[in-house]
Amino acid sequence: MSTATGRIIKTYNGYYYVAGDDGVLYTCKVKGRMKQKRFIMAAGDRVELEAQGAEGMIRQVLPRQNLLQRPLVANLDCLMAVFACGDPDPSFLLVDKLLALAEAAGIPAALVLNKRDLAPAGLIDRFRSIYEPLGYPVLPVEAREGLGLEPILERVKGHTVAFGGPSGAGKSTLLNHLDPSLTLKTGHVSSKIGRGRHTTRFAELLPFAGGYIVDTPGFGNIDLSELQMDQAADGFREIRKQEGLCRFTGCTHTHEPDCEVKAAVERGEIAPSRYASYCTIRQELADPKKRGKKS
Numbered sequence: 001m002s003t004a005t006g007r008i009i010k011t012y013n014g015y016y017y018v019a020g021d022d023g024v025l026y027t028c029k030v031k032g033r034m035k036q037k038r039f040i041m042a043a044g045d046r047v048e049l050e051a052q053g054a055e056g057m058i059r060q061v062l063p064r065q066n067l068l069q070r071p072l073v074a075n076l077d078c079l080m081a082v083f084a085c086g087d088p089d090p091s092f093l094l095v096d097k098l099l100a101l102a103e104a105a106g107i108p109a110a111l112v113l114n115k116r117d118l119a120p121a122g123l124i125d126r127f128r129s130i131y132e133p134l135g136y137p138v139l140p141v142e143a144r145e146g147l148g149l150e151p152i153l154e155r156v157k158g159h160t161v162a163f164g165g166p167s168g169a170g171k172s173t174l175l176n177h178l179d180p181s182l183t184l185k186t187g188h189v190s191s192k193i194g195r196g197r198h199t200t201r202f203a204e205l206l207p208f209a210g211g212y213i214v215d216t217p218g219f220g221n222i223d224l225s226e227l228q229m230d231q232a233a234d235g236f237r238e239i240r241k242q243e244g245l246c247r248f249t250g251c252t253h254t255h256e257p258d259c260e261v262k263a264a265v266e267r268g269e270i271a272p273s274r275y276a277s278y279c280t281i282r283q284e285l286a287d288p289k290k291r292g293k294k295s
């Protein structure tokens with residue numbers, strides 16, 4: 001018996017597959033006393049285990065940097081929100097939903113604008129002017145021709161990343177260029193088959209460009225259920241920044257007087273499209289029936 005550390009790359013049927021830091025792929029079970037804690041371990045979690053050959057018993061989960069609920073995955077280094085400049089047209093609301101999800105979970109995010117060959121004049125500049133000041137890198141690419149990929153590769157290499165975005169934005173094309181050896185189990189195919197077969201929300205990590213990529217059905221299908229009602233602002237760093245400055249504590253930044261967020265929108269410090277997204281997300285969280293299925 002020896003002790004090892006590693007990363008859960010897949011959970012299945014009560015087994016945890018752990019990529020050991022020593023290069024061994026361990027098939028693990030969990031110690032009984034850990035099960036009772038009702039603590040859910042996720043792909044991406046770093047663990048300590050007792051090993052016997054390639055079999056292991058997980059003893060403890062090391063502290064997490066972040067956790068995404070749907071898909072369930074821990075310790076993401078970056079979420080790449082992939083949108084097309086055209087065909088299909090990008091939706092600012094959808095961009096903001098993905099970024100808000102990452103922000104609320106504490107995951108760094110970047111905005112990939114694919115099909116830059118189809119971008120109408122001014123579109124990329126508009127994205128840059130809204131998102132770069134907030135700290136989100138804006139990365140225009142032409143995935144089909146493999147153009148502009150270096151800044152993405154830089155962020156991906158050796159890291160654990162997830163790619164999200166609407167169907168048709170060109171994720172599969174992009175991933176194939178970034179790492180031609182990648183064969184996603186789901187993604188491209190699953191979106192054609194539909195979601196029925198894939199009822200799991202459990203993600204799997206696949207080796208990708210020297211790091212890992214999250215493989216999961218329907219990652220483009222953003223699930224807002226993890227953004228809590230009073231936390232809609234948590235998804236918007238520029239709105240969170242105004243916290244405590246409004247006249248009323250608990251200001252929702254919608255109808256209240258002397259609201260610093262609304263004032264900042266009027267002064268041009270917060271982009272109107274971001275504020276509009278915030279309001280829509282708040283409404284949708286209040287009334288789940290209004291949530292767009294497709295988004």
Ligand SMILES: Nc1nc2c(ncn2[C@@H]2O[C@H](COP(=O)(O)OP(=O)(O)OP(=O)(O)O)[C@@H](O)[C@H]2O)c(=O)[nH]1
Pocket residue numbers: 114115116117118141142143144145166167168169170171172173174187188189191
């Ligand atoms: N004009 C243009 N078309 C592109 C580019 N990249 C991808 N496409 C096309 O966009 C279409 C969709 O690309 P996919 O890679 O299948 O998109 P996806 O996001 O994986 O879509 P789903 O599988 O539905 O999730 C394909 O016809 C690609 O050839 C690009 O840079 N420019």
Ligand SMILES: [Zn+2]
Pocket residue numbers: 246251252253254256258259260261262
């Ligand atoms: Zn306010």
